Amino acid sequence: MRGPQDYGGLPAGPVDPENNEHDPTHWEKTVDAMMMLLFDQRRRLARVDESRRMQEALGEDYHKYPYYERWLQAISWLLLEKGVFTQEELDAKMAEVRPRLEAERNGG
Amino acid sequence: MSETHEHAHDHEHPPHAHDGKPIQEDALPPLEAHVLETAVRELLIEKGVISSDDIRRSIEERESRNPALGAKIVARAWADPEFKSKLMNESDEALLTFGINMSPMELCVVENTQEVHNMVVCTLCSCYPRPVLGIPPAWYKRRDYRSRAVREPRAVLQEFGTQIPEAKQVRVHDSNADLRYLVLPQRPDGTEGWDEEQLAKLVTRDSMIGVSDALTPAEIED
Numbered sequence: 001m002r003g004p005q006d007y008g009g010l011p012a013g014p015v016d017p018e019n020n021e022h023d024p025t026h027w028e029k030t031v032d033a034m035m036m037l038l039f040d041q042r043r044r045l046a047r048v049d050e051s052r053r054m055q056e057a058l059g060e061d062y063h064k065y066p067y068y069e070r071w072l073q074a075i076s077w078l079l080l081e082k083g084v085f086t087q088e089e090l091d092a093k094m095a096e097v098r099p100r101l102e103a104e105r106n107g108g
Numbered sequence: 109m110s111e112t113h114e115h116a117h118d119h120e121h122p123p124h125a126h127d128g129k130p131i132q133e134d135a136l137p138p139l140e141a142h143v144l145e146t147a148v149r150e151l152l153i154e155k156g157v158i159s160s161d162d163i164r165r166s167i168e169e170r171e172s173r174n175p176a177l178g179a180k181i182v183a184r185a186w187a188d189p190e191f192k193s194k195l196m197n198e199s200d201e202a203l204l205t206f207g208i209n210m211s212p213m214e215l216c217v218v219e220n221t222q223e224v225h226n227m228v229v230c231t232l233c234s235c236y237p238r239p240v241l242g243i244p245p246a247w248y249k250r251r252d253y254r255s256r257a258v259r260e261p262r263a264v265l266q267e268f269g270t271q272i273p274e275a276k277q278v279r280v281h282d283s284n285a286d287l288r289y290l291v292l293p294q295r296p297d298g299t300e301g302w303d304e305e306q307l308a309k310l311v312t313r314d315s316m317i318g319v320s321d322a323l324t325p326a327e328i329e330d
Contacts, residue, residue: 005232007255008231008232009231009255009258011256012251014267015247016252017247017319021246025136025137026134027135028137029167030145030149030163030167033170034148034149045157047285049285052232052233067234067246069138069141079152084155089151097146097147097150098143101139105139
């Protein structure tokens with residue numbers, strides 16, 4: 001069975017390389033860095049295959065997420081699965097972070 | 109519909125140079141993603157799994173991996189047959205001379221010749237020889253390239269302005285988590301006697317992915 005990630009050979013549109021260069025933003029680089037740190041020899045908290053398993057578990061939502069948001073989802077699920085933090089800890093932290101980021105975005 | 113989302117996202121942020129300039133406070137992600145990322149990052153720091161310094165260093169390390177590094181390796185392979193043989197047969201050892209450790213992955217170098225043109229894709233995700241070339245370009249990660257590179261490589265190559273003669277075979281290599289590919293482009297004519305530094309200027313990122321050839325001496329003249 002074809003998973004949502006399994007694009008090989010399917011019909012698709014033009015590659016249009018000139019309009020698809022986009023260097024990663026600082027935020028995307030941060031997500032990238034977090035994933036690489038979890039993969040590294042010191043931490044060994046995850047491997048590429050595990051990250052892919054989590055991304056593919058998005059099912060049809062796989063296509064809705066931009067690339068690094070997919071990575072971020074994989075990171076958070078992997079860390080929950082491995083017990084690095086709990087869902088309760090994550091929910092509490094998100095509730096604490098949200099108003100702070102909202103204020104920053106409103107120029108606060 | 110989903111793809112237009114990803115597509116639109118890739119266009120939201122103005123491009124900036126591939127030159128490792130200081131990090132700019134550029135475009136922000138959607139709030140939900142920003143909240144999740146910040147929460148995960150802060151939890152990891154509080155729990156001592158990573159530090160802010162680790163993140164900064166990891167970003168810097170990533171930025172030091174860019175196509176200029178790959179170009180030096182290709183230039184040496186062109187200039188030094190012994191190095192080339194090592195790169196083709198024991199790439200780990202050859203890369204170590206450039207301070208690159210591929211572990212736990214393996215790098216397979218595929219050579220373009222008069223008979224064969226190689227190109228690289230990762231149909232399942234975005235596997236790429238990151239320790240040598242850095243972060244893959246956006247088009248490499250997008251559906252259009254991933255889907256079509258394996259079915260109609262010549263048509264895809266044409267979209268990069270690359271025309272491969274019918275008589276030449278096109279080989280497409282599908283990367284995976286453990287095995288990454290780097291294309292060794294053909295050394296352009298008219299470069300006899302050039303040193304490695306001059307040769308490296310001809311080697312583009314796209315030529316090492318195999319979606320184009322190396323530049324010709326005429327193309328870098330101005």
